[in-house]
Amino acid sequence: MNRFVTAERALRTAAPHELLDAVRRTLAEQYQADSVELLMADYGLTVLQPVSVLPQTLDPVPVHNSAAGRAFGAQEPFVEPAGDGLVRLHLPVTVRGDRLGVLTVTLRGEEQARRHLDELSEIAEVLAHEVIVAERDTDIYLQARRKDRLTLAAEMQWQLLPGRSCARPEYELGAQLEPAYAIFGDNFDWSATADHLMLYVTNGMGEGIEASLLTNLAINALRNARRAGIPIADQAALADQAVYAHYRGRCYVSVLMFDFELATGRAWVVDAGSPQMLRLRGGTVDRITFDAQLPLGMFEETDYVAQEFRVEPGDRLVFVSDGVYADASPQGEAYGEAALTRAITATRLLPAAEVPRAILRELTGHRGRPVPDDDALVVCLDWHGR
Numbered sequence: 001m002n003r004f005v006t007a008e009r010a011l012r013t014a015a016p017h018e019l020l021d022a023v024r025r026t027l028a029e030q031y032q033a034d035s036v037e038l039l040m041a042d043y044g045l046t047v048l049q050p051v052s053v054l055p056q057t058l059d060p061v062p063v064h065n066s067a068a069g070r071a072f073g074a075q076e077p078f079v080e081p082a083g084d085g086l087v088r089l090h091l092p093v094t095v096r097g098d099r100l101g102v103l104t105v106t107l108r109g110e111e112q113a114r115r116h117l118d119e120l121s122e123i124a125e126v127l128a129h130e131v132i133v134a135e136r137d138t139d140i141y142l143q144a145r146r147k148d149r150l151t152l153a154a155e156m157q158w159q160l161l162p163g164r165s166c167a168r169p170e171y172e173l174g175a176q177l178e179p180a181y182a183i184f185g186d187n188f189d190w191s192a193t194a195d196h197l198m199l200y201v202t203n204g205m206g207e208g209i210e211a212s213l214l215t216n217l218a219i220n221a222l223r224n225a226r227r228a229g230i231p232i233a234d235q236a237a238l239a240d241q242a243v244y245a246h247y248r249g250r251c252y253v254s255v256l257m258f259d260f261e262l263a264t265g266r267a268w269v270v271d272a273g274s275p276q277m278l279r280l281r282g283g284t285v286d287r288i289t290f291d292a293q294l295p296l297g298m299f300e301e302t303d304y305v306a307q308e309f310r311v312e313p314g315d316r317l318v319f320v321s322d323g324v325y326a327d328a329s330p331q332g333e334a335y336g337e338a339a340l341t342r343a344i345t346a347t348r349l350l351p352a353a354e355v356p357r358a359i360l361r362e363l364t365g366h367r368g369r370p371v372p373d374d375d376a377l378v379v380c381l382d383w384h385g386r
Contacts, residue, residue: 003030004119008126016134020051023103023127031116033105034086038093038127039068040101040144043158044180045357048072048102051144060147068102073354075099077121079113082106087113091124093131097167099353100128100141151182153212158183160219162190165353170262170386171197174353175379178323178360179371185211185253186321186375189219191226195262198226201275201379203254203321210251218243218253218296232259236270236296236304243297252297256290256319260311263386268306272296275377276325278337278344280316285341288317313385318344318355323376330368339366355380 007026014022020038027033039048039061048068050058063069071078071090080088087110091103103124107113131141150158157177165174175188185204190197200222204215221239230238236257243253254273261267271290278287290309294302311317320340327335343362347355356378363376 004122006030007123011123011126011130014130016137017140019127019130019134023123027105027120027123031105031107031120032112033107035104035106037104038101038144039104040141041072041099042145042147042180043150043154044147044178045164045176047147049144049147051141068104072099072102075351075353077117079110079117081110085109089113089117089120091121093124093128095125095128095132097165097172097353098128098132098163099165100131103127146181148181151208153208154181154183156209156212156216157185157187160187160189160216162188166190166192167353168192170384171260172352172382172384173199173380174351174356175377176356176360178363178376182371183375184208185215186323186377187215187219188319188377188379189222191223192262197258197260197262198232199258199260199379199381201256201319201321201377203274203323203377204375205251205253214243214247214251214253217246218255222255222257231306232257232268232270233304233306236272236293237302240272240294240296240298240302240304241300244300247297249298249300252295254295254322258309259306260383265311265313265383265385267309267311269309270304270306272304274322276320276322278318278320278340280318280344280348281312281314283345283348285344287337311383311385313383315383316344316348316352316355317381317383318359319377319379319381320359321375321377323374324359324363324378327363327367327374327376329366335363335366352380352382 010022010026024036038051047060061068067080068090075092078090082088089105093101177183187202189200204211221242225235225238256275257270259268272293273295343359347358359378
């Protein structure tokens with residue numbers, strides 16, 4: 001039985017809380033690894049947090065300006081000389097485009113390290129799958145993702161999300177929320193089948209727990225309708241009824257909903273509120289507007305109509321909540337469409353998963369202070385088509 005199969009079996013049979021111990025033991029036995037560390041990306045995507053027994057005993061590694069961060073950002077293995085004949089391999093821990101962190105393996109000798117690079121990269125991918133499954137049964141990996149304590153509202157919102165990025169041959173998606181440790185009601189959701197991608201971008205109303213409860217109700221109502229196989233306009237209508245039945249118009253949810261046909265690029269859109277979309281095509285950024293309809297839950301039994309839209313291979317779609325385009329500078333100037341256009345143009349060479357964080361960094365510079373007054377959400381979709 002070869003080394004890779006041995007390592008894969010060890011991970012698949014390990015207890016959820018013992019994945020790191022299993023990979024350390026197996027890589028030491030099969031690849032003569034000197035040390036093995038698993039680093040998880042924090043909620044703000046600013047540092048890579050070591051997985052260890054709490055309280056943390058190792059220092060976080062910055063995503064920017066570090067060897068592990070380079071592997072995380074580029075999503076490619078990075079080989080780093082460590083002195084005394086040792087070499088560190090920094091391997092992305094990623095599952096279907098969702099970037100979880102980095103596995104750092106220290107080996108003796110560069111030749112040995114490069115000989116084992118492909119196998120160890122595959123082991124890091126297997127580890128990513130196992131971490132996702134293990135999170136159903138243990139908090140260890142979720143705890144390692146946070147460098148600060150989350151508010152209860154933020155805890156509820158992060159648990160509601162599908163991930164922060166995903167990739168398929170037809171598209172790549174990336175998203176980020178700020179402030180990561182104190183978000184209220186902004187949200188995104190996506191789901192794909194063999195033929196369709198559904199994407200929702202939500203701008204929540206209110207603050208704190210109330211905003212999170214409202215968004216939870218709306219997103220789960222949309223998911224319930226989607227999983228029943230209902231068309232996108234009827235999904236909006238049923239979620240609208242669910243929100244109105246509970247809040248009677250006192251609270252409502254703004255959402256921009258897409259149903260993309262993967263084979264053709266045709267899409268059906270319901271624009272029920274304030275999230276905005278900008279498209280980068282051929283070097284030109286345009287704001288795309290749709291027929292405005294009422295937010296979910298504003299009035300009883302609102303009818304929704306899906307509008308057709310088409311996306312072409314090479315298009316980049318960027319979705320933002322009002323916490324982005326309405327965020328004000330110290331002089332009171334809103335960030336606005338012009339600044340968004342510049343930010344989208346400046347980040348055109350970055351992969352979709354990196355774009356939201358880069359735009360939010362630009363937004364922080366405009367705002368002049370680290371913590372925004374409102375949630376800020378950016379979602380980036382790169383369309384490749386079939």
